Amino acid sequence: MAVSRFGRGMWGGLIAAALVLSADQVWAKEAVDLILHHGQVITVDRAFTLKTAMAVKGDRVVAVGGEELLEAYSAPKVVDLGGRTLMPGFIDTHLHPKPMSPNDIAVQDAKSIAEVQAMLRAKAKELGPGKWITGYGWQESNFAEKRNLSRADLDAAAPNNPVALLRAGSHSAAYNSTAFKIAKVDKSTPEPATGLIERDANGEPSGIVRERMDIVSKFIPDPGWEAMRGPTIAWLKSMLALGITSFHDASGTIDDEPVGRGGTDSKDLDPLWGGSNMTWKRAREIYATMGNELPRITMYIIHPGAERLKAFPSHTGYGDNHLRLGAIGENAVDGGFTGPTAWLLADYKGQPGFRGKGRFTDAELQGLVDSAAKLGWQMGLHCIGDAAIVQTVRAYHTALTTIPDVEKASGHGPDDQRWFTDHFTIMPPEATMATMAQDHVMIAQQPNFLYNLEDRYMQVLDDERLAHNNAITTPVSKFGLFMAFSSDNLPIGPLTGLYAAVTRRGPSGAVHGAEEAVSRAAAIRMYTANGAYLSWEENEKGTLEPGKLADMIVLPFDPLTAPMETFLSGKVDMTFLGGKLVFQRPVSGKKVAPPK
Numbered sequence: 051m052a053v054s055r056f057g058r059g060m061w062g063g064l065i066a067a068a069l070v071l072s073a074d075q076v077w078a079k080e081a082v083d084l085i086l087h088h089g090q091v092i093t094v095d096r097a098f099t100l101k102t103a104m105a106v107k108g109d110r111v112v113a114v115g116g117e118e119l120l121e122a123y124s125a126p127k128v129v130d131l132g133g134r135t136l137m138p139g140f141i142d143t144h145l146h147p148k149p150m151s152p153n154d155i156a157v158q159d160a161k162s163i164a165e166v167q168a169m170l171r172a173k174a175k176e177l178g179p180g181k182w183i184t185g186y187g188w189q190e191s192n193f194a195e196k197r198n199l200s201r202a203d204l205d206a207a208a209p210n211n212p213v214a215l216l217r218a219g220s221h222s223a224a225y226n227s228t229a230f231k232i233a234k235v236d237k238s239t240p241e242p243a244t245g246l247i248e249r250d251a252n253g254e255p256s257g258i259v260r261e262r263m264d265i266v267s268k269f270i271p272d273p274g275w276e277a278m279r280g281p282t283i284a285w286l287k288s289m290l291a292l293g294i295t296s297f298h299d300a301s302g303t304i305d306d307e308p309v310g311r312g313g314t315d316s317k318d319l320d321p322l323w324g325g326s327n328m329t330w331k332r333a334r335e336i337y338a339t340m341g342n343e344l345p346r347i348t349m350y351i352i353h354p355g356a357e358r359l360k361a362f363p364s365h366t367g368y369g370d371n372h373l374r375l376g377a378i379g380e381n382a383v384d385g386g387f388t389g390p391t392a393w394l395l396a397d398y399k400g401q402p403g404f405r406g407k408g409r410f411t412d413a414e415l416q417g418l419v420d421s422a423a424k425l426g427w428q429m430g431l432h433c434i435g436d437a438a439i440v441q442t443v444r445a446y447h448t449a450l451t452t453i454p455d456v457e458k459a460s461g462h463g464p465d466d467q468r469w470f471t472d473h474f475t476i477m478p479p480e481a482t483m484a485t486m487a488q489d490h491v492m493i494a495q496q497p498n499f500l501y502n503l504e505d506r507y508m509q510v511l512d513d514e515r516l517a518h519n520n521a522i523t524t525p526v527s528k529f530g531l532f533m534a535f536s537s538d539n540l541p542i543g544p545l546t547g548l549y550a551a552v553t554r555r556g557p558s559g560a561v562h563g564a565e566e567a568v569s570r571a572a573a574i575r576m577y578t579a580n581g582a583y584l585s586w587e588e589n590e591k592g593t594l595e596p597g598k599l600a601d602m603i604v605l606p607f608d609p610l611t612a613p614m615e616t617f618l619s620g621k622v623d624m625t626f627l628g629g630k631l632v633f634q635r636p637v638s639g640k641k642v643a644p645p646k
Contacts, residue, residue, distance in 0.1 A: 079124040082107040089131025094579050094593040106600040109628030139295025139601040140544040141581025143494040144536035146301045149281035151273045158187025162194040167207035179210040186216045191505045199224035201257030219388030223263045233266040261385045286344045290633040293622040295601035300380045302349035312362030341372035348376035348585045356421035366428040377430030378422040380472045384438035387506050392435035398510045415445045423449045426459035429469040439478040470494050477521040483529040492532040497551035502540045504556030517563035534580035548573045549617035600629035
């Protein structure tokens with residue numbers, strides 16, 4: 051059919067107009083660096099808003115909304131979430147970096163004592179006689195034999211090497227006869243102050259030392275930072291695979307600062323906290339060049355003594371959004387249940403007269419707290435048992451109410467010191483929680499303890515303390531206390547912590563204190579936004595809101611509706627740090643349907 055000259059002109063004009071309109075639309079779009087869409091975006095803002103898309107420019111969130119964002123923004127990188135969930139990265143407020151040293155075995159992966167022995171034989175062959183064999187992370191509940199390691203177990207596998215295997219939680223360790231011989235620990239060795247040497251029926255050391263592992267570990271040669279720098283960086287990167295975009299390092303020190311500026315020239319540093327650890331100085335060196343590739347750190351500083359602390363030129367808050375100083379902690383006021391030597395107000399179940407042990411006199415603890423408070427430090431002391439919490443809160447209260455110019459030293463208002471109790475495992479008396487509320491003392495807690503330490507709790511706690519171990523609802527809802535979540539490496543994965551906080555269920559399937567459970571939304575907030583608040587970074591991170599850092603993760607399931615068992619097997623698909631993809635898990639299978 052012929053087309054008239056008029057017709058060609060009309061269609062030509064419409065086509066030209068359409069091209070102009072299309073160009074105008076393109077130019078109208080705001081250029082950003084990354085768009086994620088077609089999923090569920092959990093913002094964790096005050097209203098816990100759910101959206102489907104987000105735009106990122108530089109390292110910040112620009113906009114959160116629906117699919118209309120694709121019409122408003124253009125980006126060189128567009129991620130189709132395929133129905134998956136985008137949410138803020140986890141902020142773990144209590145972690146200890148545990149890189150593998152050249153002498154370590156992967157004891158944390160062992161499923162039986164026989165498997166531990168096989169690892170020891172292989173490492174002994176690799177290292178040769180006389181060299182120390184070390185490792186971290188074993189747990190008797192993970193062993194098929196369901197018991198602790200013994201000296202005899204280790205002797206059978208590595209009789210010619212001293213062996214030191216630190217239990218998960220770092221409150222006890224297993225040693226063999228060669229290690230005990232080097233440390234001169236035998237039947238006649240007295241009990242160390244604040245610790246225990248477990249003994250057999252004849253009074254001989256059985257292999258386990260609780261709390262005072264230094265009586266043996268001080269003889270372990272330090273591998274040195276040169277050997278540990280690479281493994282430390284590898285460990286830091288491994289946190290990104292778990293969705294942890296920020297964490298509080300609970301084992302930082304200033305030991306290697308210059309003498310006269312907080313450091314020490316002592317060569318007798320315990321390997322548990324000493325010379326091969328990532329100190330504040332070493333962290334600064336790593337993060338100066340690699341900060342964009344590693345999770346953000348708020349570093350606790352273990353109190354080094356009043357004089358050294360006074361000589362150190364900085365305090366809590368110093369640093370940037372990659373690396374900053376946090377609280378004085380986690381100086382242990384008591385032991386822990388991985389010992390178990392947590393300090394209780396009542397006897398351990400089945401152990402008349404035994405209540406664990408405190409580490410400080412009242413005067414010693416008050417001196418520690420006061421010396422830090424006068425210099426502007428936030429406090430975050432380790433207190434697991436209710437007796438330890440009572441003592442800690444009393445020391446906090448005295449410092450906060452009697453030391454003049456605490457606010458001036460810290461730079462924060464009288465109700466904004468954000469001191470916290472680290473752990474808060476056994477719920478203290480109501481009067482203590484009322485004092486915490488009065489002083490605005492917060493809690494950094496590990497809900498995963500309920501899951502990972504269920505067998506130990508059932509052995510040593512009576513019904514009431516068992517039901518309210520690692521309580522959440524009572525301190526938060528009844529007393530208005532602020533709580534942020536963390537893991538303390540037991541295990542590190544935040545998904546386990548969310549599972550325990552919501553279900554209050556242990557591996558046995560038993561529910562312990564259902565009344566202490568929280569909603570999924572509340573648990574997610576405590577593992578994200580609340581962690582940022584604990585370090586005065588609530589305007590920088592912790593939620594996915596415009597202007598905040600684009601620290602975020604992608605989950606292949608909906609944490610608000612998926613069966614809770616999904617949390618125990620679930621994995622993180624993607625992790626972004628400041629809008630940069632820093633971890634991606636290979637994902638196979640069909641796409642998930644988008645949320646309705």
